[in-house]
Amino acid sequence: MSQKVLLTSKEINIILHRLACQLLENHLDFSNTALIGIQPRGVYLAERLTKILREDYKVKNIELGFLDITFYRDDFGRGDKTLKANTTKIDFLVEDKNVVFIDDVLYTGRSIRAALTAIQSFGRPSDIELLTLIDRRFSRHLPIQPNYRGRQVDAINEEKVKVMWKENDGEDVVYLVNK
Amino acid sequence: MGELSVDHLLGIKYLNKKDIELIFETADHFKEVINRSIRKVPTLRDITIANIFFENSTRTKLSFELAEKRLSADVVNFSASQSSVKKGETLIDTVNNILSMKVDMVVMRHPNPGAGIFLSKHVDASIINAGDGAHEHPTQALLDSYSIREKLGDVGGKNVVIVGDILHSRVALSNIFALKLQGANVKVCGPKTLIPKHIEALGVQVETNLRRALEWCDVANMLRVQNERMDISYFPSTREYTQQFGVNKALLNSLDKQIVIMHPGPINRGVEITSDVADSNQSIILEQVENGVAIRMAVIYLLAAKK
Numbered sequence: 001m002s003q004k005v006l007l008t009s010k011e012i013n014i015i016l017h018r019l020a021c022q023l024l025e026n027h028l029d030f031s032n033t034a035l036i037g038i039q040p041r042g043v044y045l046a047e048r049l050t051k052i053l054r055e056d057y058k059v060k061n062i063e064l065g066f067l068d069i070t071f072y073r074d075d076f077g078r079g080d081k082t083l084k085a086n087t088t089k090i091d092f093l094v095e096d097k098n099v100v101f102i103d104d105v106l107y108t109g110r111s112i113r114a115a116l117t118a119i120q121s122f123g124r125p126s127d128i129e130l131l132t133l134i135d136r137r138f139s140r141h142l143p144i145q146p147n148y149r150g151r152q153v154d155a156i157n158e159e160k161v162k163v164m165w166k167e168n169d170g171e172d173v174v175y176l177v178n179k
Numbered sequence: 180m181g182e183l184s185v186d187h188l189l190g191i192k193y194l195n196k197k198d199i200e201l202i203f204e205t206a207d208h209f210k211e212v213i214n215r216s217i218r219k220v221p222t223l224r225d226i227t228i229a230n231i232f233f234e235n236s237t238r239t240k241l242s243f244e245l246a247e248k249r250l251s252a253d254v255v256n257f258s259a260s261q262s263s264v265k266k267g268e269t270l271i272d273t274v275n276n277i278l279s280m281k282v283d284m285v286v287m288r289h290p291n292p293g294a295g296i297f298l299s300k301h302v303d304a305s306i307i308n309a310g311d312g313a314h315e316h317p318t319q320a321l322l323d324s325y326s327i328r329e330k331l332g333d334v335g336g337k338n339v340v341i342v343g344d345i346l347h348s349r350v351a352l353s354n355i356f357a358l359k360l361q362g363a364n365v366k367v368c369g370p371k372t373l374i375p376k377h378i379e380a381l382g383v384q385v386e387t388n389l390r391r392a393l394e395w396c397d398v399a400n401m402l403r404v405q406n407e408r409m410d411i412s413y414f415p416s417t418r419e420y421t422q423q424f425g426v427n428k429a430l431l432n433s434l435d436k437q438i439v440i441m442h443p444g445p446i447n448r449g450v451e452i453t454s455d456v457a458d459s460n461q462s463i464i465l466e467q468v469e470n471g472v473a474i475r476m477a478v479i480y481l482l483a484a485k486k
Contacts, residue, residue, distance in 0.1 A: 071212070071220035071250075077486055084181050085208040093216075121217040 006161065007151060007174035015150040019131060020052040022148050027098065030062050034097045038115050039068040039086035042103035044165040045133055049102065065090035069114040095123030104163040106132040109144035134161050134174060183481045187299045187306040190315035191356035199360060203325055205477035213249060213472055223252040226483050228284040229277050233259040236288055238444055238468060239309050243286050246475035255282065270294065271301050278304055283486060284479065305482045313347045313408065319443050320353030322474040324361060326467045327398055330439055335362035340392040342368045342424060343402030343451050346375050350402060350443045355381050368392040369424055372413040389424050393434055400441040401426060401451045417450060427453040431461065439463055
């Protein structure tokens, strides 16, 4: 197994600020916007972006929620492992809101497909956008594309993109791992 | 990633502590789901479940059916009173006929102890025991422990007394297994005639004085007197039973602490428990019913994932 660094901590920081600015450009004061981190790994990115928007760009009242998609996946009983659920925490209605899904890696698109179904349990959003830190193009199974992307990566199926966060893994870094 | 150690839920006896923890963690998520404005998830949309009830039931059957529907499973219901069982069909034949219609899971209640275990050896589907005679009623025990955990934070170390007809109660046996597995202290309390001999072998203590039992416990689980299973008289009269083993408000108020009152239902109001106790804020009877759906969703989900 070999791994190479795709993004360093410094690069991640620059990208996060750019993504925050792009969100700002489209959502201005976030008064009708809800940021939804996709469990489990999208939550760190969503929290980080929210922090930057609050502290560096003085946006008040950002609605942030976490969505677990375990019960909405399309591979139940097809994998070899039981899928363990994570907490869903959405304390607001998404009815008529502009929802932004936030996930660390966009790969086949199936998680986002599940998230699109899952979010319907919380109302009918006015629109839904997608933000991902890493976009693995050429590996999509479904017609799903991000509206905001950190870095586009060409990786083959045998490779894995690993996103590490300081708060959970000790450092901010993105690896390309060759299995 | 968690997985149950068993392929069927036949009784608490066959589970380990980790299984119970996994079921509870999963139920936490489902409890959140059933409290949303849209209370349904599409997880089991290609799973078909047969509810086979050879014995009457209202809340267990409803609870299972709701749990299955909240998970988007297809549900077929079967009750023995309206079926070919009356014409002399055997249990295996009945179930195999149902399975031929491509059913993945069977939820069964049966008057004979061990019916679920027997079935699990002969048919190719996951079996959930929804009560087999006076043997086990595992989902009830799971939801009881889950409700204690929700109310008191933990089951381990708590003092729980099960009061009433222990002899005929599958709820009592499953509860004893579940509570002991999680490290609770368990006493049983009731007329001597309704307490099985050698029950101490399960690690529980016997107490025949209700007041002493209540003074000791954190939680009292009040069971119904199962008149339908009694072939002889086990106590002189219902009135005498109520005087000695019925819980009323005055008795609870005379204790120096506030204990949690549970009941698996159906309640015989005025017999084992008075209305003012059943409807008081000490009682978590309705929480038990709500948790029942979440627990059954968790069990069905985890067993379906093993297929």
